[in-house]
Amino acid sequence: MSEEKIIQMDMGKLDSEQHSENAILCLGIESSCDETSAAIVDSDRNVLAHIIYSQIPEHQKYGGVVPELAARAHILAIDDVVRQTLDKANKTIDDIDVVAATAGPGLIGGVLVGWMAATGIAQATGKPLVAVNHLEGHALVPRLCATLADGTNKNTAIEFPYLLMLASGGHCQILLVRGVGQYEMIGQTLDDSAGEAYDKVAKMLGLGYPGGPVVDARAKSGNPKAFDFPRPLCDKPGCDFSFSGIKTAARTFISRAEQPFSDEYINDFCASFQAAVVDCIVNRLKNALSDSRVRGHKPKTLVVAGGVAKNSAIRAAMEKLASEYNMQFAAPPMNLCTDNGAMIAWAGLENYKVGKVVKEPVAPRPRWPLTEL
Ligand code: KG4
Ligand code: ZN
Numbered sequence: 001m002s003e004e005k006i007i008q009m010d011m012g013k014l015d016s017e018q019h020s021e022n023a024i025l026c027l028g029i030e031s032s033c034d035e036t037s038a039a040i041v042d043s044d045r046n047v048l049a050h051i052i053y054s055q056i057p058e059h060q061k062y063g064g065v066v067p068e069l070a071a072r073a074h075i076l077a078i079d080d081v082v083r084q085t086l087d088k089a090n091k092t093i094d095d096i097d098v099v100a101a102t103a104g105p106g107l108i109g110g111v112l113v114g115w116m117a118a119t120g121i122a123q124a125t126g127k128p129l130v131a132v133n134h135l136e137g138h139a140l141v142p143r144l145c146a147t148l149a150d151g152t153n154k155n156t157a158i159e160f161p162y163l164l165m166l167a168s169g170g171h172c173q174i175l176l177v178r179g180v181g182q183y184e185m186i187g188q189t190l191d192d193s194a195g196e197a198y199d200k201v202a203k204m205l206g207l208g209y210p211g212g213p214v215v216d217a218r219a220k221s222g223n224p225k226a227f228d229f230p231r232p233l234c235d236k237p238g239c240d241f242s243f244s245g246i247k248t249a250a251r252t253f254i255s256r257a258e259q260p261f262s263d264e265y266i267n268d269f270c271a272s273f274q275a276a277v278v279d280c281i282v283n284r285l286k287n288a289l290s291d292s293r294v295r296g297h298k299p300k301t302l303v304v305a306g307g308v309a310k311n312s313a314i315r316a317a318m319e320k321l322a323s324e325y326n327m328q329f330a331a332p333p334m335n336l337c338t339d340n341g342a343m344i345a346w347a348g349l350e351n352y353k354v355g356k357v358v359k360e361p362v363a364p365r366p367r368w369p370l371t372e373l
Contacts, residue, residue, distance in 0.1 A: 020044055025091070026098040026352065027121070028345025029082065031114030032106025032134045033169065034058075034065045036077040037341035038085040040096070043349055045144055045155040049088035050342050053077045056210065063209050064199065071109025078117050085341070093125055098357075100348020103131035104365030105170070111364040122358075129358040130348040135370045137343035138305045139164055139177055144346040146303075146330040149319050153333050162330075163288060163299045165281060165318065168306030169195035169210070174239050174288045175370065176297060180350045183370040186288045187239025194277060194308045197243040201250050201273050205266055215270045216311050222264075222271030227253055229276035234283040239291065241284055246276050278317045285318070289325055301328040307338040 024043040031037075039050040055073045059065045086092060101118030104111055115131070122129035142162075145155045163186075164175045172189040192200070195212060202211025207218070229249050232242040250273060257265065285302070288294055302322040304314060309331050322329035336342060351357070 024097045024349060024352065025095060026100055026130075026345045026349040027082070027085070027093075027096045027118075028132070028137075028341045028343075028348050029078075029099075029101040029114040029118050030134070030137070030339055030341045030344045031074045031078065031110045032102045032104070033110065033339055034070050034073075035339045036074050036081050036114070037339065037344075038081045039341035039345045040085055040089045040091060041144065041342055041345035041349060043353070045157075047144075047342050048091065049085045050340065051081050051085045051088065052340055053081050060209050063203055065107070067107040067109055070107055071113060074110045074113035078113055081341075082117065082121075093121065093127075096125075096127060098130060098348055098352045099125075099127050100130040100132050100344055100351070102134045102137065102344050103362055104134065104368040106134055106366065108364060108366045111366070115362075115364045128352060130351045130356065131358055131362045132344045132347045132351065133368055133370060133373060134339075134344070135166065135168075135171060135368075136181075136183075136351075136373065137347040138166055138168060139175065139183070139370065140180070140347045140350055141332045141336050141343035142303050142305060142330050143350070144342065145333055145336060147333050149322070149329045158301050158303060158328075158330050161297045161299045162301040162303050163285075163294060163327075165285060165302075165304045165309075165314075166306050167194040167281075167304065167308035167314070169193060169199065171306065172241050172243070172308075173370075174284060176294055176299065177303075178297065180354050181356065181373040183373065184293060185369075185371050186291060186294060187241065187284055189241040189243060191242055191244040192247060194241070194243065194281070195306070197247055197273075197277065198308070200247055201270075204250055204254050205261060205269060207266070210307075212308060212311065215274060216313070218267050218270035219274040219313065220271075222267030222269070224271040224275035226268035227272035229272055231276055231279050231283065234280060237287065239284045239288045241280060243277070243280075246273065246280075274311075274313050278313050281314060282317050282321055285321060289321075299327070301330050303329075304331045305337065309337040310334055
């Protein structure tokens with residue numbers, strides 16, 4: 001694989017800077033979608049090295065991820081990604097204490113590649129192996145490093161329990177995170193995920209893949225009141241989401257429009273669509289915060305994670321909501337929101353510390369809800 005395809009993630013200086021002598025080192029591998037990534041993270045919350053090889057350019061011409069192509073690309077990339085991660089950290093495999101990899105949920109061809117690589121390393125070296133649930137990677141990474149309301153990145157632990165808005169390309173859930181492996185589902189989407197809605201709307205507007213970042217950017221220059229998008233379920237109690245009505249409205253608006261779209265049309269469309277998504281998230285989170293299952297645990301922090309957590313408007317709205325409820329707000333730094341190896345290494349470490357290591361062969365799972373951990 002060519003050098004220029006490898007992206008090194010510089011985490012900058014973290015609080016602890018140096019790791020103590022008895023820090024545990026975990027090598028984490030992620031390959032469940034269109035990023036082949038590895039990282040070495042220690043129990044003092046240092047990211048020693050982090051490599052992400054993004055396949056996005058390979059899938060862009062198809063308007064979305066092609067699972068078969070993704071699996072092949074992971075096979076071609078995985079060895080280099082792991083080797084370069086070790087080199088960058090100035091470590092050999094002997095220095096690693098724990099090996100972790102995503103074992104699901106995700107595109108199974110890709111998951112198999114990373115999982116078998118990790119299994120091979122663990123078997124050859126006798127190191128403990130952790131099967132990480134990809135969603136748990138997203139859910140726990142704010143405990144490795146979080147951007148707080150004042151904009152600073154802190155690698156101090158966000159304490160359990162916390163209320164989590166998990167929004168990615170494949171999932172949209174509100175969870176009460178009570179501990180490692182302890183998730184209570186408070187609400188979830190009945191149809192599309194938030195990321196899917198962004199990606200589909202971007203496709204309708206001809207904005208390419210992935211849609212989230214470009215819709216987010218376009219929305220900044222648009223009028224959020226230009227289009228009257230529905231706010232599905234917001235007049236109903238409960239914490240579930242539905243985005244299919246927003247998607248249908250988008251299709252109807254577009255069918256009435258003159259093409260090619262003007263920049264102003266696209267910006268207004270993106271701003272109005274995003275305003276509807278933000279309103280739904282805030283409405284559902286308000287219900288979650290007054291839900292007795294949540295109130296009983298008194299979470300001190302409102303957290304957003306997953307690829308959609310990169311969204312500026314969603315972050316701002318959740319930060320405001322948190323302050324209204326006298327809660328702390330936390331989100332992963334931008335480069336730890338979308339899929340990455342550091343979140344898998346960190347979730348691997350957290351699981352290792354509570355003794356959740358692989359004792360018998362694990363079959364990767366395309367579907368693996370957090371509530372089944
Ligand atoms: O977590 P992730 O990297 O992959 C999954 O596990 O699914 O999330 C990818 C999703 C995509 O749907 C992408 O469009 C969305 O995150 N995304 C965003 C933004 N950046 C990425 N959505 C809204 N606003 C963004 N700035
Ligand atoms: Zn993800």
